[in-house]
Every structure is written in structure tokens, then in C-alpha cells.
Amino acid sequence: MSVWPEELGRSAPSHLRGARSGGLYGMAIALGVASVIGGTLLYAHVHLAVNAQEWPPQELEGPATSTVAFAALVAALAAAATMAAYRFVHADERDRAHVFASLLAAALLGAIALGLLVVSMAPLRGEADQHAYAASMVVLGGFVALLLALGVMGALVVAAWVVVGHEGSPPSDSSRNLRALQTYTAVATLALLAVTAFGGGS
């Protein structure tokens, strides 16, 4: 985590400014690793689809596409809420009440998206051990659900930091990283929607 030199009480010269912090690099790499995991699941899904005799099998009911779409919309709203929180953190007035409210909204929206995702996968209940298609959809959904859960926890933790005065003044990497995670999660939910819509969703 980096902070500006003057906030450390250091007499650093002016050229020690404008850094892209290691924390941001770390977050970018972590999301890159998540992309590899998601990409591997997607590759497995496509590999199985290409090599299967029937994909998806007619007797299986796919995930509810409309519910997944709704989950993607709510996940996007959660991302927007963290963007707002980030903007408030870096606004001159550093309004903690607004930051806290935005983060709480992000957590709530993330939880709703998570719930919707679970509901959307309900048609596959009991079918995941019957066919690789159902298993693959459940795992893809589980991957996105895990991201949503991490986003909810992250928003709650940073909101708690705001309450105890660790976030908002001075600004740290936390809200920026949370924004990156929530945005990534919203995109991942959209990708799941695409797989559901074009790969046998009901």
C-alpha cells in the first residue's frame, strides 16, 4: 500500500508523486489469475460441448436466463455503487457518510445478485451429477458467485474501516481495489449470461 510522501511527514521532493501503487498492480494480477481460472472453466465447457454427442442434452433444463440477466444487472449496479464510493473517497470533502452509504449499497446489491444467481441455477439442482453440461454450468455459476461473495465481504470490510476512520482520510488503495473487483465481477456475470443465453439456458 502506498501513500503520498507528505502524508508520511517526509520532505520528499516533488518528483516523488503520481505513483501507480503496488496495491493496484497486485489487484490487477489477482484479477488476471481469476481470469485464468474463469477462462479454464470456459475452455472446459467449450471443449466438452464440442466433443459431446448432445450439448446440452434435451432432457436437462438449463439455468434461467432471465434471472441470470437480472443478476448481471444488479451486479453492475453494485459496481456502480463502489465507483461512487471511490469518487467520494477522493473528493475534496472526503465525506465519510456518503462513502459508507455507497459501500453499504454495494454490499446489499452484491448480496441480491448472489441470491439471484443461486435462484437461476435452481433448475440444475439434482442434475449436476447426471451430465457434464449441468456440472459445468453449476461450476461456472459457482465461480461468479464466489466473486460476488468476495465483493460483498470486501465492501463490508471497507465500510467498517470507514466507521473506525481508516478509510476516506487519507485515501488508500482499498476503495480503488474494491472498485476493480466489483467491476470485474459485473463483467464476469455478463460472461455467464452469455454462456447461459447461447449455451442452452431456459
Add this chain to the structure above:
Amino acid sequence: MTTEAVETADLPPEDRHDPVERRAALHGWDPELTRVWSAPPGLVGWLSAVNHKDIGRRFIWTSLAFLFLGGLQALVIRTQLAVPENDLVSAELYNQLFTMHGTTMMFLFVVPCLEGLAMFFAPLMIGARDMPFPRLNAFGYWAFLAGGLFVYASFFTGEVPDGGWFAYVPLTDTEFSPGRNMDFWLLGVTLVEVAGIVGALEIVVLVLKHKVPGMALHRMPLFVWSVLVMAAMMLVAFPVLLTASLLLELQRKLNLPFYDPSAGGDPLLWQHLFWIFGHPEVYIQFIPAAGIVSTVIPAFARRPIVGYRLVVAALVATGVASFGLWVHHMFATGIPFLALTFFTAASLLIAIPSGIQVFAWLATLWQGVVRWSTALWFVIGFVIIFVLGGITGVMVAVVPFNWQVHDSFFVVAHFHYVLIGGVVFPIFAGLHYWMPKLNGHLLDERIGRTTFWLMFVGFNVGFFPQHVLGFEGMPRRVYTYTEGDGWDLWNMVSSVGAFVLGLGFALFLVNVWVSRRRGELAGDDPWDAPTLEWSTTSPPAPYNFRVQPQVRDVSPRWHPADPEEDPELAAVLEELAEPYEGRRETVGTTTLDGQPNEVVLIATSSIWPFVVAIALVVALAAALYDLVVLGLVGLAVIVVGVVAWLWPGPARTEVP
């Protein structure tokens, strides 16, 4: 600052009972910086340590312990095969031994050892004070240790993994592997993979953000370049195996049929995913080993490496190309002809960047004024063995030849030539070269050279005959053979060689022990080497450098920067040498040209990474034995532990 060992009795009385003061005085370190950058005393302090040297050293010694366990398994294997129709071990135990041998060497020795070397030396070589996220670094070590012990715990339950280190399905599905054997493997290796990924993340951010001022990418030491490429590859390759392993575990535990063709799955999917990880894994091991070679040779040839930029390009090209070769492990699975052609061409292509490096090393030695040492002997041994392994690699890349020797002892010989010659010899070169920084003492040269010759002769006697055995049709992974097969002589020779090689490894341990007990104190720079790790004490202080250096050349010790060129920057660096409110601070720089652009706060010691790693292994054990409540407790501790780990300390003096 120089290393000046002083007797405790020489210290002022008030300093004799303070362990930090005593340590600082013994090594000539700055006492205040030492206090700020040291872990707390006692067992809790030891478990809380996050300093990159502590963690790197633990990675190195733990991985060497696993090397010796894996080596013992290899010796039992070779004893079993020394004579025909031997009944020393059963077929079942033999399967377990070769599985654990491969797993240990690939997952628990080579990569963790190289990561340990990277964690210890990369920050020193780029002038940093620590890794960017030291708590994550500590978590990586505990996760690695826990994962390794998790796999080895199977010996105590009698359910040792037995499906090979590649764990092919359907052999490893519940139908053919109904016990918990492969569950131990899948869950333990997953934990080790997680450790590898967090370590790789650390290394990438370290190299991109924490180089000292002036260290642009084109002035970075080759070892640092190599670990950067290694880490980037790990970030792409390891999550693939992690995902594939989780899918297989889901199939085994919950019957999700990803690899079951009767329910829409495909066993070949495992092979694809495994080798998308597995082939780059070989280069993940080779590339940093090549970086060690590129570090040792200039120091003993007493000149910069020939073709620095070409060598960097070769490292990067090797890393990129290695992701396009995985199918050459699957030539016998009925792949379409066009794919066979493509992957053959790609497999041949990768010999070019490797060749560039070999020529650069030879040219550096040719043009240098060579000073012989054990480290350099290991490098010479590496070049000879690796070139032989590379040639057989080109042979097995050719499809018709590959079909002939597939699953034979020829392949065993080939990959041991690549992995022992190409990786283990450079690691031993590095250990002989860098031991002064690890423990303050030089290794004994006479014992070192005896170690080298035992290993070199033992290795070649042990593994060269296996080429012949492969040509004569001996398959790999068979626990015995009959007298009439005609494989008796070469198997006996191979076994004798293996024991000589094992003697070499044991002698290395003796050398470390002797050097610790009564070895010559190394001083700061016993080799007159060009890179920054030799600018500090042996062993280095917890803060590495009192004043972080500036760099203007790829050999900063031979061509040091003049701090007066930029007095403003020199003043900042001098100011950072005075700890401010007990904070751990280091300078951050831009990625490409190493221009200073921030002061970075580094996390302090914390027990939470240890707690989270333990909770993680508890959760995995609960998954193994279907203990739902224990699993939930483990998950709850993980959540609480992570929040506590990330929670900022008072007044932001402590950062996560």
C-alpha cells in the same frame, strides 16, 4: 557497511540482553533500522515473521528437506529395479513411491526452492528492502508447508497417492482409485499451487515497482529477469492446474462428471488442462535456473555476460513459446495430424532461445578471465547435461520417434537430463555461490568439488543407461521385470549411479553443516561479483541496505552510480534511512525506467498469515473426511483471519 563479527562480551552491558541490539552489533547493522525491520522475539515472533529473507530461507530449506525425501524414494525405486524379479516393494507400494517421488520433486522441491531463491535474492539484487506484500509472502510459505505436509500425511493413514504425478483420469477417478489416496494429492497440491501463485504475484509486483532508482528494465540483473518471467508464467499456468484439480475433486466427491465420457465428460480434457500447466512448468523451472547460470558465469568470468539483451529476449521467448507445446505430451492420444505438425514445429522452435543462452554463456566464459570454483563447476556440469537433455528433447518432439519411445525409459532418461541437469545443477551452483548471504559463511571448496564430481558422475552413470533401456523396450512405471528381458545390466548400472548421486546430495548437507560450524566468514563480497546483493553484509541486515543504492549500469558493483549526480534524490534516500515513527518504508519506482515516484509503506510482522494457512489446511482435511462442521469452522477462521490480517493498525503505521 561491512561485516565485522564481534564477541558478545565486547558489547556495552546494556546491549548484551537485548537480542535485537546484540544481533545488530554482531553483524555491524544499524540498530534502529534493525529494530524496525526485525520480527518480534520468541515463538510467536518466529511464526509472525514476514521479512523476505526469513521467508525465502524457509522456502529453500523446506524444499531441500523435500528433495531429500524425494531422493530417498528414488533410491528405493532404484534398489527395487537393480535386479530382475525383485520383491523389495510390492507393485502397489512402487506406484505410491513413483507418484510421491514425482510429486515431491515437481511440486515440493524445484519450484518452491527457486521461489525461495527469488524471494531471498531478487529484493537484494534490485536494492529493495522487502517484498511488496510481506504478509502474503509469509502466507505463501505456510500454505506451501501445510500443502506438502498434507500430501505426506497420507503415509500415516496408509492412503498414499498412487496415480502418478500427472494424475491421469480415469485411473484417478473413484472407479479405479476408490480410496482417499488421490484426494490427498489433489487437495495438497492445490494448496501448494495457491502458495506458488501468491509468491509469483509478489515477485511480479516487486520487480515492477520496487527497483531502486536508476534500475531501468535494461539494467536489471538476469536472475531478476528470469524470476520475473518465471512468476508471470506461474500466474498463467498454475491456476489452470488448480482449476483442473478442483474439477477432478468435484468429480470424485460429488460425482460431477467432467471427465466421465458416459455422462458427457471427456478424460482427454484432463490431459489438455494438465499439460497446459505441465509443459510450461518445465520452463518455469528451467528459466530461473538459467538465470542463476547467467548470474554465476559473469562473476567467475569477471566480465559482463555476452549478449545481455539477446539473453533477456531468449528468456521471454522461451516463456511465451512454452505455452504452445503442451500437446507434444499427447502425441499418442489420437490428435489430428495438423495439430501434430504444429506442435512438433513449436517443440523444435523452442530449442532456438535455449541455444542462444548456451552460446552466450560459452562466449562469456571464452572472453572472460575465468576463476574456478565449485559454483562454476556446477554450471559447467549443467551445460553438458542440459545440452544432452535438449538434444533428446528435440528427438522426442519428432512424432514418429515419439511414438517409438513413448512411455519407455528413454523418456525417463530425457526428463531427468533436463530437470536434474537443467535445474538441479544450477540450483546447487546458486547455493554454493550465494551461501555467504544465506548463513554468512563460505562453503568448503574441497568438499564442494567432491560433491560436484559425485553428482556429475553419479547422475550420468545413473541416467544415461536409461536411454539404452528405453531403446531396448523397457516401459516406465513397471515395478519389476524378468531375467530374460535383457535389462539386468543397465538397470544395475543405473542403480549404482543413483546411489553415487545420492551420496553427492548427502555430502552437500555435510558441507553446509561444516561451514556453519567452522566455515570461513565470507565477508560482504567474497567473489568480487557485479550485482547489488554483494553490497550489503553477509548475512544481510533485516532492512537490506541502510541507504538504498542508485544504479546506472547492469553491473552496479563494477560501475557504481555517483549519488552526487542527483543530490535531491540522494537526500531522499538518506532521509529514508532514518526510520519515521517505526514505519517500514522503501522507495518505489516506475516500471520501465526506474524513476522514483513514491514512498511505499511495507507491512509489519503478523501472526494472521500463519493462522489463515492453518485454517485452510483444516478446511481441506475436513473436506477430505467429510467433516462439515469442522470445515465450516475452518472457513469461519479464514474469514476472520483475513479481515484481521488486512485491518490497518493505529494511525496507519501498520499496513496490510
